[in-house]
Each structure stands twice: as structure tokens, then as C-alpha cells.
Amino acid sequence: MRDDLRKNFASDNVTPACPAVMQAIAEANTGNVPSYGHDDLSLALNQRFGDVFEAEVAVFPVTTGTAANSLALSAMVPPYGSVLCDQSAHINTEEGGAPEFFMQGAKLVGLPSPEGRMDPASLPPTLQLNRSKGVLAPPFTALSLTQATEWGTTYSCETIAALSESAHDHGLTVHMDGARLGNAIAHLECSPADTTWKAGIDVLSFGGTKAGAMAAEAIVFFLNDRTRPMVDTMTRRIKRGGHLWSKQRFLSAQLLALLHDGLWLGNCRHANAMCQRLRHGLYKHPAVNLPFATESNEIFAVLPEAQVKQLHSEGYAFYTYPTPQGVPGQLVRFVTSFYTRPEDVDALLESLIS
Amino acid sequence: MRDDLRKNFASDNVTPACPAVMQAIAEANTGNVPSYGHDDLSLALNQRFGDVFEAEVAVFPVTTGTAANSLALSAMVPPYGSVLCDQSAHINTEEGGAPEFFMQGAKLVGLPSPEGRMDPASLPPTLQLNRSKGVLAPPFTALSLTQATEWGTTYSCETIAALSESAHDHGLTVHMDGARLGNAIAHLECSPADTTWKAGIDVLSFGGTKAGAMAAEAIVFFLNDRTRPMVDTMTRRIKRGGHLWSKQRFLSAQLLALLHDGLWLGNCRHANAMCQRLRHGLYKHPAVNLPFATESNEIFAVLPEAQVKQLHSEGYAFYTYPTPQGVPGQLVRFVTSFYTRPEDVDALLESLIS
């Protein structure tokens, strides 16, 4: 293996697929079976997800997290509506306008969210102002929150419940971008149900790709009076987005494998542990500043510029961010994964210290 | 293997992936590599396609044929424009409105096309009428044709050239839906270049899934003054459609495998041969009517109703179509694939005869 293949901390999407997923794909590759989701593997998804989430659910597998988020929101928000989210939300800043495309031009409005978390207290005045504008402002019809957040933190189940309650009180439905849901659950040591529908989440984008799939995410509707009418429209929306795989068995097989016997959460637990190992190392470094809590598999650090250069010169890959004014150094992000080994973390730390 | 797994003639998308594709996916599954198409496999696509098509090309891999067609057209047609296609075109009748979605509401206008082929003579009057309406009618800005057609026939390279010339003369660009391009090439015994850019095609939806991939299609721009400005917008359009795989190596690996050493065309040649075998058998059947030439891997037949019932009762899967008025019997379609064996065809024929 080339040397650089273990030095990429840019994202958890630079990883390969985990062996159990590859095995499941290979096993699915047999015979002619009905297309467009009528195969046995696809038909088993609702039950498998229902078991894991202890709920009645309707599940729609898709290829990318952008598709999962955008298609979910398109069922929750009319074209003339708008979505309340946090300013740093992936849907708002990193998805190339896909949510607006799938929602047919509906608007995303970002709330300030230090550390990636919205404050439940900020919802009522925002919702009231929106209402008071009448026809002049697109009405908020959904709230979207990200678990774990974009800054590597997590919401407590209580905070999610408070946000959801406020949203439901004002007639909004609630979406969770769970691209790193497994990492949040591993950190919180709660059940999948606790941090989702039991905390008021109506629709979940379940992230599989970063947790070890090749390319597999799922839109999960927790069935209730708010979500049932959405479910009926989903296959049409997915087809219309070009996201209905004809050979869907290969998509479903990945999700079934991830959810089998806790593979998914095991992968995420490992990723989190590697991130804590990295944090411990960085923490000891006197010139390194860690602006946020590390509650998933992402860590943000302000490094001296020289250190950043050094790492790049050694072939390390990671993202850099605009550093807040007045802070010396460079804000960077390292992401660990199921595929990260302790020795990969240690090598990175060694390069930093040297 | 379950008995029904060889009795599904509903489509070439009910098939598994072919072994070489599975092998390529497994080989791609190693190490952390850059995401979003910056991996080595993805970077090799332009060259591989360029070699096969003997042209300078820009290639964008996507998951589904619907996505390939819709994204291609979205780069060719402004939202206030329209596309001329044949009445039976997949984009017009079978893609759940995806082309209109990606084109942001641009219109598809279907020309009559007995046997799935548009008549070059029908273009000039249609284009002139459109022009004469001025601002009242969305201007035609692209022509889309399907090779092989929806009725199992193929266009000759000369007819494509005549259609393209007419389109170019009126300022349109030309798109080919090549979901079954390999089958057409195998039938025509021409080169990939002959039936595409040498016949005036500007943009191709290259079909991989039906030819043996798990889920892999490609949007191929044949570089010229008309297509170069489109190319620059494509990655943004693909991301915005939720179609940019983070682990794109797994998508690219499939296409590279298909194009390696003629695997693709070999698969299609086999599928066509199985379809001819089926045709020969059906032809001998006195009560069976074959309305179209069989020039790819699809055959349409009018069967007696009893026969249709019989096949269904034995577990055979195939599509039925509204039968033209006055014709006795039921119009059905059988599709063969790389995965169809001679004995599968023979068993079907035997069931029919008995």
C-alpha cells in the first residue's frame, strides 16, 4: 500500500468500505431479481431499521448524504416554505445547493450556533418573527439539526427534545442530519431511539458511508401523523432525482450489513476512540489550541503555521479553515474513522511534535 | 439458486453485476484516497473513454441512467428551453419527470417515431414552427435520440448523422441516450465513434448498468465548441443533484472494468445473440406476432392471452404493453442480457410452445 493511504485525515469519506460490507455486496450478486427496490434485501430494510430504532419506520436507501438530506427535506417543506437550521449546517454550507434544488427553491435560514448547536431558546422569537411577516417571508415548515454537529460536538438528547418540542409547537416537522449519528450515539452511550424519535425527530438522514459503507445512506421516516403523508411521495421523489437504483439490492445489502450485529456502532466507537487518542496527544502539545469539545470522530485544532506546513510536506491530508481574527495559528480539522489505526494516530502526533 | 432467478426477462436491469466488475470493485477497496473524484481511478476515466471512443472527451460517472440523461440535458438546455425527442423516449415516458426536474422545468416535446426512430425529414418543419412562435414557445435547444431505441431497433449511423446535421443547423446540440449503446454497436458492427461523435452526437449517456455494472453510467462530452462550456458546469450540477459519490473510486472502477479489453461490448454481443435465439424460436410460433425488427437485446411480441397467462403462472417475468386496437393478443417485451444463458431462452420457448 502506498504510504499516503494512511495519512489522509481529511474526512471519514476517504476510507474504503469495511470488509463486512464488501462481503454483503458480493453475496447479493446472484441471480436476476426484481429491480427498483422490489428485491428481498430491499424489502427487509424497514424491519431491520425498525429493530435497531425500536420504532415503526419507512426506509428509503440512497447513495449520498446530500441526496438523503435533500430528498428528506423535499418531502417536509413546500417550495414556498423554508427550513430553520444552524448556520454551520452541512445542508446550508457544503451541499452545493442541493437542498434548495430538491426543495424547488425553498429557503434555508441559519441560526447562530456556537459549537454547532442551536439554542432552544432562540427558536420561539425566530418563529414568531417569521409568522408576523405573513406572506412576505417563506414560512418555516421544518427544523433541521445535525447530530453529531459540524464542529465535532453532540447534542444531548434533552436539547434535541427541547428543540423538537418548540418546532412541533409551531407546526414544524423535525429533521436530523445523521451523517455521523453513529459517532454521536457512541459518545452519548444512548440508544438509537433515544436521540432520534424519542427526542422528537420525525425524519432522519442515516449515514452509512462514513461508518463503513461503499455508498449507502438511508432516509428514515419515524411513522406518525406528521410523516405518513410524506412517505407516500418518496419513491416518486427518489426516482425523479435519478436516485432509484435499478439494482437496488447492492445498496440495501450495505445497509443491512452495517446494521447487523452492531457493526455500524462498533465502527463508530472505534473512530471516536481514535479521535480521543489524537486529542490526548494534541492536548499535551503546548502550542496547540483545541477550541471545541471532541464528542465524535472530528477534532478541530489551531496549530502553528509551521506545524501545518510540516504535516503537509510529509503527505498528511486534512482541511484548513479560516481562523477567527486575532487567533494566531491555523484552524484545522482531523477526522478519524473505522479504518484509522492507533499507529496512524501516533505517527501523526509524532510528526507534529518533531 | 432459486428457480425464478433465471426466469426474469423483465429488463436487463434485473441482472447481477458481471464478475470482472465485482473484481474491480474489490480491488478498489484499499486505503484512504481522496474523495469526490480525485482518486486515481476516477482520474483515469477520460483517458479510457477517450481511447475507446477515439476522441477527446470529458467523462462524469453517475449511478443511474436517469441521472445521466437528466444531468446531461440540464447542461444543454436552459430552464426556458425545450428538448426535441421521440415520443417513446425513455426521458419522455419512463423517468418520473427527472429530466424536467434537472432542466428546471424545460419541456420535452415528442416527435412521432414508428419503431422508436425519428425521421430526419420531420425536424425542419418542427423547428421552423417552434421558431415562428417566438416568445410563446420554449425554444428547442437540444435534440435527444435513443440508441438502441425503446422498441429494440437501432438507428443507422447515416440517420443519426442526418438528424444531427439538421439539429446543428438550427442551433441545437445533440444528446444520445445510450442506455443500450453497446447493444446497438454490437448490432451495427460499427465502432463506438461511428455511431456517436462521428455522426454528430455532442453528449452521450453511456449505459453501464445494463451491460454488467452494479450501478454505473457515464455522461460523456465529446469536446467541441458546443460542449466545452457545458463541461465546466458539470461537477456542480452533479453535486447539486446529490450524485457526487464521496468514494467515487467504486463508481469509476466499474466503468474502467467494463471498458477494459472490450468486456462491455462482449457482454452486449452475448445479450444480442440470446435475443436472436429467442426471436428465432418465437418466429416459428404461428400465433406469435413480431411487430418490430430485433436489433438489440429487446424483443417485442404479440402473444395469445393464454400464453401470457401460462408464462406468468410458471414464474416468468416480463413487461406487458397496451396492445394496439384491433390486434388480437397481448403485446409483451422480453429482454436478454449478458447473464442470460441459451438454456434460459430455450426453457422460455418451451413453456411458450407447450
Place this chain on the structure above:
Amino acid sequence: MRDDLRKNFASDNVTPACPAVMQAIAEANTGNVPSYGHDDLSLALNQRFGDVFEAEVAVFPVTTGTAANSLALSAMVPPYGSVLCDQSAHINTEEGGAPEFFMQGAKLVGLPSPEGRMDPASLPPTLQLNRSKGVLAPPFTALSLTQATEWGTTYSCETIAALSESAHDHGLTVHMDGARLGNAIAHLECSPADTTWKAGIDVLSFGGTKAGAMAAEAIVFFLNDRTRPMVDTMTRRIKRGGHLWSKQRFLSAQLLALLHDGLWLGNCRHANAMCQRLRHGLYKHPAVNLPFATESNEIFAVLPEAQVKQLHSEGYAFYTYPTPQGVPGQLVRFVTSFYTRPEDVDALLESLIS
């Protein structure tokens, strides 16, 4: 007045506004009043339309017929749906793609309609085929018909009722493009209710501009269980389309004036009478062919080419159409209006004969 101002038979939209409408606009021009439809004139619309149509209605005034049709359909059809209409429908051929734009890419599918009228018998097979395609074809969710039709004919109330019944039976709602509704009513000698909601129409685009307004159309919802949920979304859709006048009193005043004391129908009756006068004259002309019945204020005629040239050279304005193959001469259209005088018709006829 310039000579050409009476020689324009191109459309009924080349006309000025009728005096009563101008008077109403002038009278509305007093004082500061609430904007965006909260003025007294706008608040009187529902009652006035309700009286004329003998029904409970919700009325939304807009500027153009294209806006009325497109906004109405946008409330009736989801983005992933489609509309069944006649092939020659204005929404399908003359509105620059506006319906697709407002419906966010939903599709229009045109039924054959000799003389502009769909055949109720053609609906059930079309709707069943659509249903059988499942997710592959956008589902028909609305039927749109045009009264009077694009070819100058009208639907009988019975035919409309048969079309509506078939549509309702399949879960579609029914829209009427009534750009020339007054002309149809004047011809049919029925009540406004007879040819609309009593025949099953759910939503009407009421045409005011061609009947004497400056620029005023109305979207009229006949309130029932199908339409009530649509009504709630309309003001937002109108605002989002840039169609909510701040000084809406000036729009509402026009509609109130048209509906006062039968002005609207009187104008249309006059237009129809002028059209019959023209027909009588044309009919006598041996070289003139009249392909359609004349049941409103439009007449289509096949004229010898020399005659067409002659009229153009004298400054007459009218539309020409592609003439069906094999028919000698040129298909043209003449449209009369409330503003056409008998002597204008006679002068035209004289030019033709000479």
C-alpha cells in the same frame, strides 16, 4: 386615430380597455389604502364572483392569463406529477413554459383533440396506462381543458361534465382555462355556473383582459373538499411568483367592473356577433375554406395565398398557421373583440373580395 388601429385582427389582446374598466380604475385612485389585497375593492371580489357564479368561491386576481393558468395548476399538481390537457392547449403550446415553471417541472401531456376538444372516451385508457407505469411515469393529478377552445369551438356542458367525472373518478382535479370563457357562455347561452362547477370544474382561470380589462385575470376556486387545501397556499404562491400587486385595488377594480351588471358577457356577446358577421362574409367567398365551427370570437379560415398577401399589404394584422399538408392555401385566424365594429368587419371582407 391611425388607420391601422382598426385593422388588427391578430388577437383580442390588441384591444384597449373598455370605458367602464377605465372609469373603475380612475375611481379606485383615491387615498392611501392597505396594500397587498387588504383594500376594500379586493375584499369584495369573493362576493362578486360568488354572485355571478352562484357558488362559494375564493378568488385571486392576477395580471396575465399565463400567470392565472400557471399559478392555478401549481396548486393542483405536485412537482412530481403531471397534467392531462389537449394537445393544442395554450398551456401546452403558447405560454413559454410558464406552467412547467410554476409547477416546478411537472409535466404536461397532450391528448389528441380535433377541433380543440378532448374526447371523454380517451381519458380512461390514458389514465390507466399512466397508473400502470407506477413510479416511472409522473402521475396525472389534474385535467385542464380550455373553454372556448383554441380553435374557436366550445365544449358542451355535457362533455365537460363527462370529462370531469372521469377525471374525478381517477383522483384528478379539474382546471378550466377560461381566457375566453365569456365567449363560450355567450355562445352556449348557459349560466356561468352551468359550464364550470356544475359541470365539475374545480378551478377556473377567469379571463378578463380579452373581455375588456386593461390587465386582469382571476384564479377562481370553487370551494369543495378538493380545492380548500389549495386555497390556503395561493397568496404565498402568488407573492413568490412576483404577482402580488402592492396596489391591488387597481387590479380588483377592473374585475369588479367587468362583473358589474353583465358588462363582461355583453362585451363577449358583441365580440361573438362580430365574428359571426365575419363568418357569414367569408362563407360566401368561394375560395375560402372554414375548417372549424365558429362558436366564440375566433374564426379560422384557409385563404388563397394571394388574398393573404393582399390583406397584409393593406395593413391588416392576423396570425397564420402551418396549413395541413395537401390543403391548398394558407390557414389564418381572425379574432374579434368588444372593440370591433361592424364597419371594421365589413372593410376586411371588402378587402378580401376585391
Place this chain on the structure above:
Amino acid sequence: MRDDLRKNFASDNVTPACPAVMQAIAEANTGNVPSYGHDDLSLALNQRFGDVFEAEVAVFPVTTGTAANSLALSAMVPPYGSVLCDQSAHINTEEGGAPEFFMQGAKLVGLPSPEGRMDPASLPPTLQLNRSKGVLAPPFTALSLTQATEWGTTYSCETIAALSESAHDHGLTVHMDGARLGNAIAHLECSPADTTWKAGIDVLSFGGTKAGAMAAEAIVFFLNDRTRPMVDTMTRRIKRGGHLWSKQRFLSAQLLALLHDGLWLGNCRHANAMCQRLRHGLYKHPAVNLPFATESNEIFAVLPEAQVKQLHSEGYAFYTYPTPQGVPGQLVRFVTSFYTRPEDVDALLESLIS
């Protein structure tokens, strides 16, 4: 006249049309003339606007400011792009999502703008961050600024030039929402050219309705290499939006009247003077706080709650806004117009003082 008709300070769009506009409409009401903008009045617009703005222009009249802004932006920004504007911009907060609708889902991103004015220094880092995100963030392709601003202030011509230069340097085009452009020009005592194209504006939404029209705005392209390709698409975009009046003479007549002999600027000068009269009165009031400079015809004031109640009880109409935390009282807005008389202002002040 009813008493309340002079007590409405809610907006300058509650006003009637000014007499010269009504006169122009009446004069346009003669004879049949070509529709869809081919009449003589419409054909005179480019010249009239060109004279006033001392530039070569292409002008497209529409009914509402929302339509003008949204259609202008739709020609400047591709569906996958985004617009940089100030946080309080009307397009971002008060147009019901129309810009996103017409831009087909392109995104608006708001910059902080105390007093409604963006800081030229904030552009470069914002534009660089956007660029650095590559395909993940929709690229900024237009800058939109509002003159006069939403908070009653104006940009100096120098600031506009600095903003435009920065935008042009990064490949953006520049749009001005000039719903109250006349008020800004009257305040700045500059020429229409100075604050628009001479300061780098490419496309202007020219506001007529608030300056005395019935319903008339104009999209004005200052012709240059950036704008010429946009111009060609406009009539199609306008038709597709349902905004192409068939009897366009009535729209054009209003604009011609406003631009004749400085009527427009005279109306705005009067409105500004009334606003200054109001400011002088409010300023003297010890309990009234005026947070912003008053540089057009809008004034914002923080009033004691009791005063607000009192005014409402007397029938005064005006908008209230969320008051910044910690500030005692209620933030309100008063808008004056060409129609406001000195005695109307004085009566309002008297009610306040009493």
C-alpha cells in the same frame, strides 16, 4: 375621503397613482395596437431610460418590484450559483422566496450590514472562502445591493463603486434593488448615472410603483460585455414568469410618464422632504429614539409603547419591528410618499405629542 386614508404611513405602496401617471394610462387607451411589447410606447422605453441614465440600456417593464428583482437575478445567476447581499435585503427577507423561485433554487447569502449597508472590506474574505470550498458551496455569481437601503439610509456613490469593483474583480456581476432609487438620488443630489452604472452597477431594478405609478417597475440592463448575453434571454424569462402583459402599453405608459420631465425625482424629493419634516418633529420628542440616519423617505423610531398604542387607536397605520434587546420601547417605521401632505405629517406629530 375617509379619515383613515391620510393616516396610513405603513409604506409608500399604500398610495394611489399620481395624476400624471393616470393621465398617461388614459391616453394610452386608444385603438388596437400590437401586443406583448410591440406597441409604440413600449418601443420608446429604451430611449427614454437611456436619456435619463445617460447610457445605452435595455429595459423590460414588469408589474412588481419582486418580479423585477427576481427576474433580473435569474438572468445573472445560474441555478447552481448564489447571490451575495445584505442580511436585511428585501430579496432575502420580504419577497416570499421569489428570488429563489426565479433563480431556480440558487441561494442568497446575507452579509452583516449595520444600517443596511454592506462594508466593501467584508467582500474579499467572503468571496475567497466561497471559492475555497470548491464544488461544495454554490459559487457567488452576483452581488445585490439596495439603494436606498431597507433602513432608510443610502450608499454613497463611492461605497457602491468599491463594492462593485470588488465584485467584478471576483467575476460577479452587480445588481441594484432600486425600489427607492429616486429617494436615494434625491438625497445624494447626484445624477441617476452616478449612483448606478458609473459606480459599477450592471443591472438595476427601477422602482416606479412607490414613486407614483399604479404598478410599474423596470429591469434596466446597462449594456456591457457582462450584461449583453443576459438581455437576450429576458423576454423569454418574463413570459415564462407570466409577467409579459399582452396590453403592455399600459405598463410602459406609466414608466414613460414617470421619467418625463423629472416627475419621478420630483415625487421622491417631496417624499424625502416630508420624511425630514417628520424627523424634525420626532427629534424634538424626548422619549423618541432615532437609531438610523434618515436619507430617504423612511424613518425608524423607537417609541414608548403607550405612544404606539395611542397612534394605533387613532387609526394610524405603520409597521412595528422586533426591538433590540435591552432597548426600552417599540421600534416602528413611518414611510412618506409623493402623496403625503405637510398637514398629514403635522397631524401625526401632534398625536404623538399629545
